[in-house]
Amino acid sequence: MSSKQTKTNEQTHFRTCNLCEAMCGIEVKHDGAKVLSIKGDKNDPFSKGYICPKATALQDLHEDPDRLRHPIERTANGWKTISWDDALDKVAAGIQSVQKKHGQNAFGVYLGNPNVHNMGGMLTIKHLLSSIKTRSRFSATSVDQLPHHIVSMHLFGHMLRIPVPDVNRTRYMLIIGGNPLASNGSIMTAPNMRQKLKDIKARDGKVVVIDPRRTETADIASEHHFIRPATDVLFLLAMLNEIYDQGYADKARTNNRAAALAPEIARLADFA
Numbered sequence: 001m002s003s004k005q006t007k008t009n010e011q012t013h014f015r016t017c018n019l020c021e022a023m024c025g026i027e028v029k030h031d032g033a034k035v036l037s038i039k040g041d042k043n044d045p046f047s048k049g050y051i052c053p054k055a056t057a058l059q060d061l062h063e064d065p066d067r068l069r070h071p072i073e074r075t076a077n078g079w080k081t082i083s084w085d086d087a088l089d090k091v092a093a094g095i096q097s098v099q100k101k102h103g104q105n106a107f108g109v110y111l112g113n114p115n116v117h118n119m120g121g122m123l124t125i126k127h128l129l130s131s132i133k134t135r136s137r138f139s140a141t142s143v144d145q146l147p148h149h150i151v152s153m154h155l156f157g158h159m160l161r162i163p164v165p166d167v168n169r170t171r172y173m174l175i176i177g178g179n180p181l182a183s184n185g186s187i188m189t190a191p192n193m194r195q196k197l198k199d200i201k202a203r204d205g206k207v208v209v210i211d212p213r214r215t216e217t218a219d220i221a222s223e224h225h226f227i228r229p230a231t232d233v234l235f236l237l238a239m240l241n242e243i244y245d246q247g248y249a250d251k252a253r254t255n256n257r258a259a260a261l262a263p264e265i266a267r268l269a270d271f272a
């Protein structure tokens with residue numbers, strides 16, 4: 001990150017949009033607390049100047065008159081400003097009271113996506129959740145990306161060792177049930193997926209989408225194949241069968257890496 005002074009009061013800061021995992025570089029001009037403009041950072045090595053509309057809307061978030069800038073409490077006479085100490089005490093008492101009366105898991109937590117891209121959130125949320133001891137935890141992750149974490153844990157030993165695919169040099173991209181044009185390459189750390197997918201095709205590569213729905217990504221893919229909902233596991237097993245049956249798999253290597261799978265390979269023939 002860097003910043004430069006251009007006039008007496010106007011400054012330019014180069015930051016990363018923290019709204020999703022695509023991590024687009026942004027150039028923010030401001031005069032004190034007043035945001036003058038938010039643009040894509042052309043020199044950012046990942047996003048190369050690309051941003052989606054959410055990044056420019058960071059200014060709306062910043063300036064929204066309804067944005068909470070301090071804790072407030074609802075009283076019989078309307079909303080009242082209270083101190084952070086009071087707010088924290090009241091919230092803690094409320095959580096304790098609910099858990100005492102209805103059990104630990106009666107208290108639910110939902111964590112929004114930007115928490116994951118915020119250093120303060122990354123450092124503190126884990127400890128907060130450990131102290132609250134509730135299993136009722138929900139987040140953008142539980143809605144759409146836990147399978148990535150489970151696969152990463154089994155393949156690479158940790159749920160956060162998520163590989164960054166080399167989309168810039170990919171020649172054949174198979175997308176099963178994903179819609180990166182809507183997610184903007186989140187979880188792939190690949191901003192401006194529309195251009196990246198077009199680039200694959202321009203390199204004489206192929207983008208193939210398997211999806212029950214004609215998504216935005218399917219619209220620009222080289223091929224789109226509809227699949228009946230809830231049959232994707234059968235499709236994947238059939239693909240595995242074909243890979244082993246045709247001798248494409250390096251058996252020694254795959255058996256070493258996924259020893260537990262080896263005894264099951266013979267059963268894949270059922271999915272031919």
Ligand code: SF4
Nearest residue numbers: 017020023024052184
């Ligand atoms: S895709 Fe949009 S929301 Fe996500 S990091 Fe880039 S600008 Fe921000």
